[in-house]
Amino acid sequence: MSPRGRLLLFLPSAAALLFLLIDGLHQLPGFGHYPGPYGYVLNGVGVSQRHATNLVTAVNFDYRAFDTLGEEFILFTATTAVVLILRHMRGEREQPGAADTRRENASEALRGLALAFVAALIVLGGYVVVHGALTPGGGFQGGVVLAAGAFVVFLAGEVVAMKRVAPEKLLELGDAAGAAGFVLIGIGGLIFADVFLQNFLDLGKPGSLNSGGTIVLVSIAIGIEVAGAFLLVWTEFLDQAVLVRSGGDEGE
Amino acid sequence: MSFLPYAVAAWLFVVGLYGIVTSRHLVHLAVCLTVVQSSTYLILLSTGYVRHGSAPIYADIPPVSTAVDPVVQALTLTDIVVESTITALLLALAVQAMKRFGSVDPSFLRQLRG
Amino acid sequence: MTSVQHLAPLAIVIPMLAACVIAGLSFLPRRVHELVALAAALATTTLCAILLVHAKHGQIVYWLGGWKPHHGVALGISLTVDQFGAGIAMLTGVLVVASLVYSTRYYDEVDGPYFALVMTFMSGMVAFSLTGDLFDMFVFFELMSVAAFALTAVRIEERGPIQGAINFAVTNSVAGFGLLVGIALLYGRTGALNLAQIGQALDHHPADALVAVALLLIVAAFLTKAAAVPFHFWLADAHAVAPAPVSILFSGVMVELGVFGAARVLNTAFAQPIEPSLHDLRMVLVAVGTVTAVVAAFNCFQQRHLKRLLAFSTISHMGIIICGLALLTDRALAGAAAYALGHGLAKGALFLGTGTLLYHYGAIDEFELRGRGRDLPVLGIVFVAGALVLASAPLVTTFFGKSLIEDAALSADYEWLPAVLALCSALTAGALLRATARIFLGWGVDAPLSDRTDSEERSQQESSQEEGADVEPHGHTPALLVAVPAVLVVAAIVAGLVPELVPSVERAAAHFRDHASYAGAVLAGRPPQLAPVVESHVKATAWIYALASTAGALLLAGMGLRGRHVLPAGIADALRAAHSGHIGDYIAWWTFGMAIFGGLVLWAVAG
Numbered sequence: 001m002s003p004r005g006r007l008l009l010f011l012p013s014a015a016a017l018l019f020l021l022i023d024g025l026h027q028l029p030g031f032g033h034y035p036g037p038y039g040y041v042l043n044g045v046g047v048s049q050r051h052a053t054n055l056v057t058a059v060n061f062d063y064r065a066f067d068t069l070g071e072e073f074i075l076f077t078a079t080t081a082v083v084l085i086l087r088h089m090r091g092e093r094e095q096p097g098a099a100d101t102r103r104e105n106a107s108e109a110l111r112g113l114a115l116a117f118v119a120a121l122i123v124l125g126g127y128v129v130v131h132g133a134l135t136p137g138g139g140f141q142g143g144v145v146l147a148a149g150a151f152v153v154f155l156a157g158e159v160v161a162m163k164r165v166a167p168e169k170l171l172e173l174g175d176a177a178g179a180a181g182f183v184l185i186g187i188g189g190l191i192f193a194d195v196f197l198q199n200f201l202d203l204g205k206p207g208s209l210n211s212g213g214t215i216v217l218v219s220i221a222i223g224i225e226v227a228g229a230f231l232l233v234w235t236e237f238l239d240q241a242v243l244v245r246s247g248g249d250e251g252e
Numbered sequence: 253m254s255f256l257p258y259a260v261a262a263w264l265f266v267v268g269l270y271g272i273v274t275s276r277h278l279v280h281l282a283v284c285l286t287v288v289q290s291s292t293y294l295i296l297l298s299t300g301y302v303r304h305g306s307a308p309i310y311a312d313i314p315p316v317s318t319a320v321d322p323v324v325q326a327l328t329l330t331d332i333v334v335e336s337t338i339t340a341l342l343l344a345l346a347v348q349a350m351k352r353f354g355s356v357d358p359s360f361l362r363q364l365r366g
Numbered sequence: 367m368t369s370v371q372h373l374a375p376l377a378i379v380i381p382m383l384a385a386c387v388i389a390g391l392s393f394l395p396r397r398v399h400e401l402v403a404l405a406a407a408l409a410t411t412t413l414c415a416i417l418l419v420h421a422k423h424g425q426i427v428y429w430l431g432g433w434k435p436h437h438g439v440a441l442g443i444s445l446t447v448d449q450f451g452a453g454i455a456m457l458t459g460v461l462v463v464a465s466l467v468y469s470t471r472y473y474d475e476v477d478g479p480y481f482a483l484v485m486t487f488m489s490g491m492v493a494f495s496l497t498g499d500l501f502d503m504f505v506f507f508e509l510m511s512v513a514a515f516a517l518t519a520v521r522i523e524e525r526g527p528i529q530g531a532i533n534f535a536v537t538n539s540v541a542g543f544g545l546l547v548g549i550a551l552l553y554g555r556t557g558a559l560n561l562a563q564i565g566q567a568l569d570h571h572p573a574d575a576l577v578a579v580a581l582l583l584i585v586a587a588f589l590t591k592a593a594a595v596p597f598h599f600w601l602a603d604a605h606a607v608a609p610a611p612v613s614i615l616f617s618g619v620m621v622e623l624g625v626f627g628a629a630r631v632l633n634t635a636f637a638q639p640i641e642p643s644l645h646d647l648r649m650v651l652v653a654v655g656t657v658t659a660v661v662a663a664f665n666c667f668q669q670r671h672l673k674r675l676l677a678f679s680t681i682s683h684m685g686i687i688i689c690g691l692a693l694l695t696d697r698a699l700a701g702a703a704a705y706a707l708g709h710g711l712a713k714g715a716l717f718l719g720t721g722t723l724l725y726h727y728g729a730i731d732e733f734e735l736r737g738r739g740r741d742l743p744v745l746g747i748v749f750v751a752g753a754l755v756l757a758s759a760p761l762v763t764t765f766f767g768k769s770l771i772e773d774a775a776l777s778a779d780y781e782w783l784p785a786v787l788a789l790c791s792a793l794t795a796g797a798l799l800r801a802t803a804r805i806f807l808g809w810g811v812d813a814p815l816s817d818r819t820d821s822e823e824r825s826q827q828e829s830s831q832e833e834g835a836d837v838e839p840h841g842h843t844p845a846l847l848v849a850v851p852a853v854l855v856v857a858a859i860v861a862g863l864v865p866e867l868v869p870s871v872e873r874a875a876a877h878f879r880d881h882a883s884y885a886g887a888v889l890a891g892r893p894p895q896l897a898p899v900v901e902s903h904v905k906a907t908a909w910i911y912a913l914a915s916t917a918g919a920l921l922l923a924g925m926g927l928r929g930r931h932v933l934p935a936g937i938a939d940a941l942r943a944a945h946s947g948h949i950g951d952y953i954a955w956w957t958f959g960m961a962i963f964g965g966l967v968l969w970a971v972a973g
Binding site: 001007009012013014017023029037038039040041042045064065067070074076077080081084169172179184186187189190193194195196 | 372375376379382383385386387389390391392393428429430431432433436439440441442443477479480482483486487489490493499501502505506508509512513515516519520522547551553554555557558559574575576578579580582943944946948950951953954955957958960961962964965968
């Protein structure tokens with residue numbers, strides 16, 4: 001279809017769709033008047049039932065942990081997919097000297113600051129992961145910060161160093177281990193508490209570091225998985241952009 | 253005024269679709285898909301908002317205080333992860349499209365027709 | 367809880383663990399990966415079979431994390447396993463096993479990540495079938511979608527898979543976001559995510575625009591997965607480029623899960639609000655099913671790329687299954703389920719068969735393969751048998767399914783429907799018989815008539831050649847590559863004759879649609895009181911339609927062999943041009959479909 005034909009088909013349809021959406025959304029209770037009951041019930045019982053003060057994490061890692069399990073595997077699948085799609089084809093090879101060029105192009109200030117940040121980010125990431133049940137944060141958020149910490153090494157121009165710090169095999173293992181860890185915690189619930197994904201550890205005092213039972217364990221498993229997954233994806237793209245050249249031509 | 257978040261969300265959904273339909277670059281297309289998804293975040297979070305409610309973090313507020321719905325926030329978190337994975341996948345495909353087709357313009361992807 | 371119930375989450379997480387093992391230990395040899403994957407698939411199939419047997423007495427409700435409902439408010443997520451859910455999960459397992467066994471010989475080289483993706487794909491599909499929570503359905507819908515996008519793009523050396531994967535990914539993702547908006551709408555009204563609880567909460571309100579729009583978004587998302595027209599454009603592209611062991615999973619069970627999802631929400635969450643509008647809603651859905659069946663059948667007949675031919679035939683048969691859902695009665699749903707079983711097994715066999723042809727000859731084009739199939743007579747018989755199943759020839763599984771749908775259509779005063787569906791079966795089976803005769807017997811003209819060689823025809827030729835170009839023709843065929851399709855097609859033929867199978871499908875359908883007992887079982891733990899179901903007998907009219915569609919298929923195959931076309935040139939070209947491969951076109955059509963379908967649903971439900 002020509003671009004004009006496409007627009008002729010799309011614009012009236014989009015207008016109708018917009019009208020339909022607004023018509024449906026209009027019947028919702030107004031903004032700020034959530035009718036419940038799911039949220040209100042959980043707000044009422046969440047702290048006492050799970051000794052966790054961050055109820056969003058409690059919902060994600062305990063009440064609706066199965067959704068989070070599925071979502072973790074979506075991340076795992078997409079990471080595996082990116083690895084599969086960006087694998088080296090026949091005739092592609094690493095461009096010699098690309099790593100050195102990158103190191104030369106980064107300024108001293110950038111390199112110094114970036115390397116200073118690595119430690120800070122890793123500590124921050126670890127903190128956010130472990131305190132998931134207490135304060136805003138959790139496995140996903142902390143995992144991304146951890147990944148950023150390792151990735152900052154690349155920004156400093158040290159491509160090769162980054163690949164030594166985060167080698168691909170280790171990342172794959174970490175990704176898979178985190179995902180498997182979550183499943184095993186669920187099976188632990190099955191073995192120790194007779195229900196899959198049942199929280200089977202001692203709940204501790206609300207507000208203390210070991211509260212929430214398995215919530216902290218799940219948070220750590222997810223943190224490892226997310227960090228591994230994101231780093232793996234970034235490394236694959238990095239390979240394509242920086243290192244790989246097709247045999248013969250200049251690539252992209 | 254209380255309908256504004258929903259109206260914006262509906263608009264984002266449709267305008268993202270417009271971006272996809274008229275896109276001439278696969279990376280732009282992936283980002284337009286993100287715009288469509290951001291409308292879903294907005295709707296989800298808006299349905300769970302409670303007037304004068306605080307965040308559902310009971311670390312330093314008494315357990316009986318009004319808080320917004322934690323469930324929609326958890327759902328939005330799941331949603332964000334799903335979106336980031338799809339974007340990563342589409343971008344990887346765009347990289348390979350550049351190599352195989354020599355272009356990232358969808359009109360140049362003419363291998364499959366009929 | 368009894369120990370059988372624990373099998374439900376195990377059926378879902380065993381493949382997940384297998385995926386982790388395969389991906390994490392990627393340095394292990396290919397045989398180890400294959401064995402791990404095969405073991406997990408067999409385990410899941412067995413668990414689903416056990417669940418299927420136990421679900422006969424009523425839904426198995428499993429609250430994950432031990433979160434039982436708190437005064438009727440569901441706190442956690444439930445797996446609500448009924449016979450249909452366990453049944454389709456078992457079909458998933460069977461097809462994955464077939465796919466894995468076939469791929470041991472099919473692929474010359476394959477990386478570990480491929481098997482990990484197949485495992486997560488399977489766990490997503492099984493979880494989608496077994497869950498009782500609406501947002502959980504979304505999560506696993508996305509899981510199986512992402513795995514599917516990835517598996518489509520496995521052969522990145524070729525250009526087609528890249529385009530096919532992009533089109534697949536964007537279309538299905540947009541549908542998924544629509545699904546999420548629908549879920550948000552329902553949540554905003556009911557404050558619940560559990561299907562049974564939503565159904566109960568909606569009971570107290572009349573069906574207004576919100577319910578109608580939520581129904582539109584949720585059902586349209588599932589119908590996009592099921593490739594209803596005009597949401598179907600992605601399927602031909604994706605199936606054409608995915609390797610055969612992957613296509614069997616797409617056509618065999620993934621698209622059927624779209625109809626399953628739509629049926630599930632219509633019979634639980636939306637059951638009460640649509641009660642007063644059944645007649646109008648039936649009209650709308652039957653229209654969708656019929657248009658899908660007809661448009662795809664005609665397009666199927668025009669294809670020469672074997673996989674694209676089979677892909678369009680899948681869309682057409684999904685149209686028939688959607689008609690079964692659309693009639694909104696127990697009998698029609700039972701027919702749809704039986705038909706899906708026969709179709710899934712047969713289509714799987716046919717896709718594996720084309721994979722074998724590609725393996726042996728390095729070609730996938732009907733004309734390029736003309737006469738060369740004489741070395742593989744057994745494969746030819748498999749193709750003919752598959753065509754008979756697609757034509758709903760008498761006594762095959764699809765025949766029983768079709769007869770139930772026809773019976774329901776006649777009772778609901780849709781007298782024209784059986785004839786239209788018979789025509790569609792004849793077209794798709796005829797196209798397949800034409801291709802079979804041309805390839806295995808060398809019959810028919812050796813080049814398409816010159817007045818029709820337009821650019822679309824040329825592009826089909828090109829894409830067939832490209833697909834063949836990278837595959838080294840092996841010149842021989844391991845017995846396994848013929849045995850697996852043969853086993854599947856035999857199963858497709860005889861499944862319907864197994865005593866008690868069709869009556870138990872009818873009973874399962876009635877229980878599936880009994881939303882009161884579903885809600886009682888999930889929310890109150892009440893043991894289900896299942897009303898006895900009157901079994902139906904195959905009527906004489908069913909025999910007539912079946913023989914007509916079989917004869918029609920033979921007739922059309924003969925016409926096709928002589929190079930004759932079934933559509934006037936203008937319409938044929940327009941149809942071909944619509945399937946342009948451009949993602950902007952596809953999303954424009956999707957939006958158009960949403961506008962029309964949405965307007966009709968709004969009128970039917972809220973008007």
